[in-house]
Amino acid sequence: MAGRVLVGVKRVIDYAVKIRVKPDKTGVVTDGVKHSMNPFCEIAVEEAVRLREKKLMKEVIAVSCGPQQCQETIRTALAMGADRGIHVEVSGKDYENLGPLQVSKIMAALAKKEEASLVIVGKQAIDGDCNQTGQMTAALLDWPQGTFASEVSVDGDGLKVEREIDGGLESVRIKMPAVVTADLRLNEPRYATLPNIMKAKKKKIASVKPADLGVELTSRLEILAVEDPPQRQSGVKVESVQDLVTKLRDSGTL
């Protein structure tokens, strides 16, 4: 049963950094800013490595799309236990316009090429917050999907996925090959150990271009502007409930 797991990892601005919008409003400042692996991607890597440790999968491949610096993110995944990495080289304008649709086309192509049984990605990235890549990848591959996973277990030739939905928890059983997106409570990612970090140096990262996978990167989206959220206005203190109701009525809220 043991197959290959493809894990997508994204290099994003570190969650602890204070974000600043560029003066020309085309995006946020990324130069010189600390980047690290998307937290949900860490959870995805951890789940993939645990599946391999339980011998339910035989190989974990970490994939990242972007410029040269993405290799650092792949190395972190290798230090956590992934077996090898694939760096899909995308830079410049292509990278600025790289969105879920393009990434999912790449992931789908790689899933076929590597003959993966399972694709695990984080439910969303903390920069785009799109929550689309996993779902689009499944659609392009025509594979079943278990999204917002808070628990994953192998069940015969399929997977049992516990999903966190608005109403509570939903259990689905999906056949493999499948796509899973990791939610916060799926697991607690391990620290890389010093020996694993050193072993990661010897693991291979293959470089590949989107064109080699037959993927075309043009985006149908155009970012018009990126702005700070409006400054929070101060509130008004009222003396009585009567005043409150009057004010709410006047503002049209009631």
Added chain:
Amino acid sequence: MAFAGKLFTRASLGSYICRTRGLTANRVHRRHVVSCIDPSLGLTDEQKEFQKVAFDFAANEMAPHMAEWDEKEMFPVDTMRKAAQLGFGGIYVQPETGGSGLSRLDTSIIFEALSTGCVSTTAYISIHNMCAWMIDTFGSEEQRHRYCPQLCSMEKFASYCLTEPGSGSDAASLLTTAKRDGDHYVLNGSKAFISGAGDTDVYVVMCRTGEKGAKGISCLVVEKGTPGLGFGKKERKVGWNSQPTRAVIFEDCAVPVANRLGEEGQGFTIAMKGLNGGRINIASCSLGAAHASVLLARDHLKVRKQFGEPLSNSQFLQFKLAEMATRLVASRLMVRQAALALQEERQDAVTLCSMAKLFATDECFAICNQSLQMHGGYGYLKDYAVQQFVRDIRVHQILEGTNEVMRMIVSRNLLQE
């Protein structure tokens, strides 16, 4: 591995959730990066990974408990064992005996990062590492395999015993005797200010087997539970409260000759070689505290308002902050350069280690102290972390060779030409 622990995992994380939960205004999230003092500048990718693990561990496993460990004087055995699972128990011990086999520079980077979580605990971990290295480097194959695996996993803890009530800076005048009696040495005497004593399992003891002076000193490994090995009361200290400090007392304590590291008369050399690395480690701990203190000061200056403006608008305070940052980076460069010299076995390594320890511990204490001053009255309250950094690193100017002794080493080197 002898010590079985469950697979260690890190506290749950999620971007926005982390930032809002459990962080009070006065305990800064020390993962913030400020460009010019960023400690990852100039490091290799691999070193950045080591540093990242250490920073994450410090922020998640140590920083939340730092104040409690200090107040309740708790020796955080479980947390240290978690650190050991990641490879922090024997960082520069050889892999064949359970260590991580990293370089002195890697070690410095790791201790600097861990220190931002708790100086006192990190300092003890560094002492433990020093003892493990001494056994790994000067011990026989049998001794290395007997002690090092359990020390690297922190199944057992170690203490370094050199100082005595009558011999601190004048270490070579130590009086603890070890008289040969068949296949045993019988130890009599006492050691003072021993970190971890009473709670640790393995004691690396420098004692007199021969003539007066350095040449008559040997190094013995004494195990807890040996008859005749006793401890004094736990000392009450200004800082370093997460590690117990006690006198170690030997009364006709019989230790097998097989526990001697190296040859008779080699003990002082072993002790000093251990200290060269120890000095870099202690200096690295000071660096971490100073780094955290600069971030705390910076954040406070931005938030605190007086005379209608944030303190960060005051040129005096801006300049003071700049000086703190400059002295921090200068100290860091000295320490890392010394670490490189030591691992390359350069001729100037010993002197550089002494200079780095002298410079960094003095400068970093001044930095932490200045940060406390910038906090005003709040800096004096135990609710704020900066006072613990000040208290914890004060002793770094004293132990592992006082900064006065560091000057002796440097001047001796200069005047011998």
